[in-house]
Amino acid sequence: MTLERGATRLRPWLDTDIPFLMRLRNDVALQAQLLTQARGSNEAKVRQWLRDRTALPGRMLLVIAESATDAPLGFVQVSDLDPLNRRASWASDWHTRRRAMVTVDAR
Numbered sequence: 001m002t003l004e005r006g007a008t009r010l011r012p013w014l015d016t017d018i019p020f021l022m023r024l025r026n027d028v029a030l031q032a033q034l035l036t037q038a039r040g041s042n043e044a045k046v047r048q049w050l051r052d053r054t055a056l057p058g059r060m061l062l063v064i065a066e067s068a069t070d071a072p073l074g075f076v077q078v079s080d081l082d083p084l085n086r087r088a089s090w091a092s093d094w095h096t097r098r099r100a101m102v103t104v105d106a107r
Contacts, residue, residue, distance in 0.1 A: 001062070010062040010076060012051055017063055020072040022046050053077055 003010040013021070022026065024030060024042035053061040058081040064074040 004067055005064075007067050009065045009067045009070065010071075011065055011070075013054075013061060013063050014073070016074045018043055018046055021050070021075070024074070025049070053079070057081075 001010075001012070021042065022041055022043060025046055053059055058079065060078040060081065062076050063072050064076060065072050
């Protein structure tokens with residue numbers, strides 16, 4: 001699934017995103033803002049984290065990317081997706097201070 005609006009795209013993660021996501025996972029200050037503990041992640045740990053966030057039903061992780069270059073800017077993570085009651089838990093993580101909004105009509 002890829003969603004695009006203006007200068008921003010939401011898309012599945014790619015192998016080329018791994019170095020960017022490793023930087024996010026190893027950014028102690030950023031992880032502290034997310035109320036989590038930065039433990040240090042190598043490529044194998046990041047790949048396992050991505051598999052854990054996307055393998056099960058009710059989970060999704062989409063990379064926030066710049067439309068023009070497809071360069072990753074961050075990610076949006078959805079878990080506990082309940083299509084019957086239309087509820088989910090979500091988190092987003094941005095490595096830059098850029099802001100963007102993507103509107104999706106689920107009807």
